Amino acid sequence: MSAQAIHNLSLDGEINIYRAADLKLEVLAALRRAPVLEIDLAGVTELDTAGLQVLMLAKRTATDEQRELHLLNHSPAVVDIVEMLNLGAFFGDAVLIHS
Amino acid sequence: MNLDDALQTFITESRELLGDMENALLNIDLAGDQSEAINAIFRAAHTIKGSAGLFSLDHIVAFTHVVESLLDAVREGRVVLNDEMITLLLSCCDYLTGMTDGLAAGRYEADPDTAADGEMLLQQLRRHMGMDAAVTGDHAGALAVQPEPGVERMGGDAGDSDYWHISLRFGREVLQNGMDPIAFLRYLARLGRIAGMATVADALPPAADMDAELCYLGFEIAFDSSADREAILGVFEFVQDDCEIRLVAPRSKVSEYVELIRALPENPARLGEMLVLCGSVTAAELAAALAQQSQSEALATPDDTADVPPRLGSILVAAGQVAPVVVEAALNKQKQVVEQKAQENRSIRVDSDKLDKLIDLVGELIIAGARASVIGQRLHSTQLQEATSTLSGLVEEVRDAALELRMVKIGATFNRFQRVVHDVARELGKDIGLVVDGEDAELDKTVVEKIGDPLMHLVRNAMDHGIEPADVRVAAGKPARGMIKLNAFHESGSIVIQVSDDGGGLRKEKILAKAIERGLVDADRKLTDAEIYNLIFEAGFSTAEKITNLSGRGVGMDVVKRNITALRGSVDVGSSEGQGTTVTVRLPLTLAIIDGFLVQVADSVFVIPLDTIEECIEFAAEPGQDYSNLRGQVLPFIRLRSLFHVQGAPTRRESVVVLRFGKVRAGLVVDTLLGEFQTVIKPLSPIFSEVRCISGSTILGTGDVALILDVGALLQSVEGKGAALPALAA
Numbered sequence: 105m106s107a108q109a110i111h112n113l114s115l116d117g118e119i120n121i122y123r124a125a126d127l128k129l130e131v132l133a134a135l136r137r138a139p140v141l142e143i144d145l146a147g148v149t150e151l152d153t154a155g156l157q158v159l160m161l162a163k164r165t166a167t168d169e170q171r172e173l174h175l176l177n178h179s180p181a182v183v184d185i186v187e188m189l190n191l192g193a194f195f196g197d198a199v200l201i202h203s
Numbered sequence: 204m205n206l207d208d209a210l211q212t213f214i215t216e217s218r219e220l221l222g223d224m225e226n227a228l229l230n231i232d233l234a235g236d237q238s239e240a241i242n243a244i245f246r247a248a249h250t251i252k253g254s255a256g257l258f259s260l261d262h263i264v265a266f267t268h269v270v271e272s273l274l275d276a277v278r279e280g281r282v283v284l285n286d287e288m289i290t291l292l293l294s295c296c297d298y299l300t301g302m303t304d305g306l307a308a309g310r311y312e313a314d315p316d317t318a319a320d321g322e323m324l325l326q327q328l329r330r331h332m333g334m335d336a337a338v339t340g341d342h343a344g345a346l347a348v349q350p351e352p353g354v355e356r357m358g359g360d361a362g363d364s365d366y367w368h369i370s371l372r373f374g375r376e377v378l379q380n381g382m383d384p385i386a387f388l389r390y391l392a393r394l395g396r397i398a399g400m401a402t403v404a405d406a407l408p409p410a411a412d413m414d415a416e417l418c419y420l421g422f423e424i425a426f427d428s429s430a431d432r433e434a435i436l437g438v439f440e441f442v443q444d445d446c447e448i449r450l451v452a453p454r455s456k457v458s459e460y461v462e463l464i465r466a467l468p469e470n471p472a473r474l475g476e477m478l479v480l481c482g483s484v485t486a487a488e489l490a491a492a493l494a495q496q497s498q499s500e501a502l503a504t505p506d507d508t509a510d511v512p513p514r515l516g517s518i519l520v521a522a523g524q525v526a527p528v529v530v531e532a533a534l535n536k537q538k539q540v541v542e543q544k545a546q547e548n549r550s551i552r553v554d555s556d557k558l559d560k561l562i563d564l565v566g567e568l569i570i571a572g573a574r575a576s577v578i579g580q581r582l583h584s585t586q587l588q589e590a591t592s593t594l595s596g597l598v599e600e601v602r603d604a605a606l607e608l609r610m611v612k613i614g615a616t617f618n619r620f621q622r623v624v625h626d627v628a629r630e631l632g633k634d635i636g637l638v639v640d641g642e643d644a645e646l647d648k649t650v651v652e653k654i655g656d657p658l659m660h661l662v663r664n665a666m667d668h669g670i671e672p673a674d675v676r677v678a679a680g681k682p683a684r685g686m687i688k689l690n691a692f693h694e695s696g697s698i699v700i701q702v703s704d705d706g707g708g709l710r711k712e713k714i715l716a717k718a719i720e721r722g723l724v725d726a727d728r729k730l731t732d733a734e735i736y737n738l739i740f741e742a743g744f745s746t747a748e749k750i751t752n753l754s755g756r757g758v759g760m761d762v763v764k765r766n767i768t769a770l771r772g773s774v775d776v777g778s779s780e781g782q783g784t785t786v787t788v789r790l791p792l793t794l795a796i797i798d799g800f801l802v803q804v805a806d807s808v809f810v811i812p813l814d815t816i817e818e819c820i821e822f823a824a825e826p827g828q829d830y831s832n833l834r835g836q837v838l839p840f841i842r843l844r845s846l847f848h849v850q851g852a853p854t855r856r857e858s859v860v861v862l863r864f865g866k867v868r869a870g871l872v873v874d875t876l877l878g879e880f881q882t883v884i885k886p887l888s889p890i891f892s893e894v895r896c897i898s899g900s901t902i903l904g905t906g907d908v909a910l911i912l913d914v915g916a917l918l919q920s921v922e923g924k925g926a927a928l929p930a931l932a933a
Contacts (some may be wrong), residue, residue, distance in 0.1 A: 121378050132410055153373075153384045156785035157407070159414055165410045185385060187420070188392070190400040 111138035116147025119155030127155065131162045139171050146177035151185050163195055213254050217303045220247040225296050228289055231623040235572070237284060244292070245274040248691065256459040259432060259452055262313035268320055276332055276686070291327050293622070295911050298324055365453050366398050367435060368478070370463060372421040374445035378411060379416055382442050386424065391438045395428020405469045417744040423478060427494045432684050464546050497594040501561065533690050555648060558609050565605045566883035573596045573904030577668035602796065609653055614642030615702070620662055624687055627666050634684045635670055646698045650790055653770055654700070657763045661702040661786050662687060664760070669706035669784050679703065679781065703785035711735050736776045740764040768915065771812065799882035801909065802860060802873040804843045808909040809899055815862050815914040819876055822857035831859065840922050842872030846896065863916050869921040884911060
């Protein structure tokens with residue numbers, strides 16, 4: 105896959121209700137920039153329901169539009185929630201187990 | 204979700220279902236084809252059980268389960284229905300009704316007072332199932348080893364899950380209210396272990412419509428915990444207004460999960476998958492439960508047209524496949540939605556309080572209209588008068604339409620008597636059937652509520668005293684089975700209800716002899732047949748030769764008459780000896796609006812119900828006495844002025860309104876007669892409940908309040924005086 109086909113986005117800090125509206129626009133815009141979007145979550149320190157919803161929306165939009173969305177480098181805060189809510193299959197990404 | 208509302212719905216539905224069940228039981232044809240009736244009964248029991256499970260009403264679930272098991276056995280032909288079982292099932296209906304009433308009164312547990320009754324019924328139910336086993340099984344040791352199908356079934360029916368199942372649907376605003384659903388789930392995890400979880404994102408709209416600050420998620424959770432329902436609900440206390448919470452207790456029956464699927468908004472197939480995913484229910488269990496339900500539903504809807512392809516679920520079940528059966532739930536749900544919509548279009552359920560409120564408002568409208576027309580007359584404005592005349596025409600139509608809304612069919616009341624006749628016939632050892640006619644006749648809801656007791660008495664009376672014992676009937680050349688007939692029809696603004704029997708009829712000589720013996724009539728008076736028959740409504744009159752279980756309860760026909768008269772109705776009896784008796788009750792269609800007659804004393808205006816007035820005459824009293832001479836008869840009268848202590852001197856030309864209520868006649872002295880008036884009856888505030896002789900109030904076109912006289916009470920006070928009069932003279 106060429107470099108142009110993959111767009112990278114990295115998120116960090118608190119992904120929560122306060123940022124959700126902006127984040128939605130940002131992620132959707134990034135998604136449409138290339139067939140594949142990779143979101144780096146290494147710097148995420150907090151994820152709440154609103155933040156999670158944006159990620160789920162992005163994933164579903166990507167599927168609907170036949171694009172790809174991969175979440176990478178899940179931070180512990182993200183892993184925690186994805187595991188608790190059993191969303192691993194939904195996102196379909198390999199989740200790194202943090203030691 | 205408001206649990207109270209849902210519970211109310213459950214109570215209402217259960218009552219309806221129990222009513223259906225009772226009707227089906229009473230109409231069952233022991234000799235003929237009973238499958239339809241048994242299915243109806245089974246469905247009612249099954250639905251009540253399922254819904255009760257949703258609310259964790261364990262005592263109801265446990266009881267209905269056994270009833271259902273017996274019905275299931277009957278359905279499958281393992282047990283043959285007999286008369287005794289019908290009586291038993293009717294008692295079960297009563298017991299369930301009792302539990303439902305308890306629920307309505309806020310009792311969520313079994314009532315210890317009636318628990319013994321319940322246990323007895325359960326034993327009898329099991330005995331019927333056990334007897335079947337004894338018959339079909341080995342005759343020798345049958346009694347010793349009675350299998351209990353009820354218990355076995357319960358084992359087979361219950362799910363294997365040891366976990367609570369929690370179904371959460373968060374409201375849209377929950378995030379904006381500062382709550383984070385994930386935080387609640389974390390908190391929940393402190394009460395136990397989240398054994399399985401499925402996140403439901405089906406409500407998530409397309410990207411363009413999605414508001415990132417609203418919550419679209421729901422969760423299906425299998426929860427391993429020893430915490431009780433209260434504790435689990437407590438976790439979500441802060442979001443309870445913003446979240447729909449459904450709980451299914453550990454080891455619940457699979458049918459409850461199916462109910463859950465039906466209650467949730469998402470696609471049932473997806474939900475089924477999710478329940479399986481989070482491990483609350485296994486695919487096989489769900490399949491079995493659905494198969495069972497689809498069977499009963501297939502039986503319930505035989506009118507499925509041929510062009511509908513065979514139901515997917517049934518094919519899959521037949522093929523032994525399990526996983527796609529959840530699709531069946533989806534199909535069922537879709538079908539239910541369509542059916543429900545069709546029904547909703549036909550009728551809606553309205554709180555009767557709302558209708559009462561509407562009638563109230565219409566009453567106000569009539570009064571306001573009357574006021575407008577009074578002003579129009581006063582101003583001599585033709586235009587205004589024209590406008591008010593159009594208005595009052597419309598208001599009258601609205602009034603009639605509104606009153607019609609409160610009209611209910613008398614059928615439901617009549618059908619209650621099926622049970623009464625069944626039970627009483629048993630009690631009396633007579634074979635009596637009931638024929639119901641004119642169920643579609645409508646009358647005001649308030650009247651329907653109040654007519655039940657008098658009708659009950661008339662029916663019991665007809666069964667007890669009217670219908671002769673079978674041997675007497677056969678000797679008289681009549682069929683051994685006696686018949687009671689209830690009939691209703693409309694006749695010039697009233698409804699007529701008839702209770703007839705084909706019994707021995709009233710015996711004139713006996714009634715007359717008794718009446719003379721009791722001093723009710725003079726021995727030398729000539730009475731018509733009708734007059735003689737109507738003597739049975741006199742107080743303290745009874746021709747019962749022997750005291751049965753039913754008579755001697757201190758309630759005579761006079762009470763029936765009084766109750767009916769209190770509804771502004773009348774009662775009449777006709778009979779032909781050897782052929783039977785017919786009691787005819789005539790009632791006004793509504794109690795909210797009457798024809799009144801206005802009279803005035805000083806500045807106060809009073810309304811007298813028009814149908815109690817015999818005539819109006821000029822006032823002329825015997826000097827110093829409270830009675831006058833009406834064509835040679837003594838007419839006691841009441842001075843309205845002194846009765847209500849109205850101030851001011853009498854006018855020069857007073858009038859007397861001659862009233863008749865039942866057998867009593869008296870005059871009412873008033874200043875002025877004002878004429879007829881459409882009267883909207885407004886009840887008096889409870890503060891005035893002690894005030895005698897006033898039954899309500901109304902508002903006149905001028906805005907003044909007028910009191911409605913309670914003629915019955917008024918004349919009772921005269922009756923006392925009337926008795927005193929001869930004593931004074933002597």
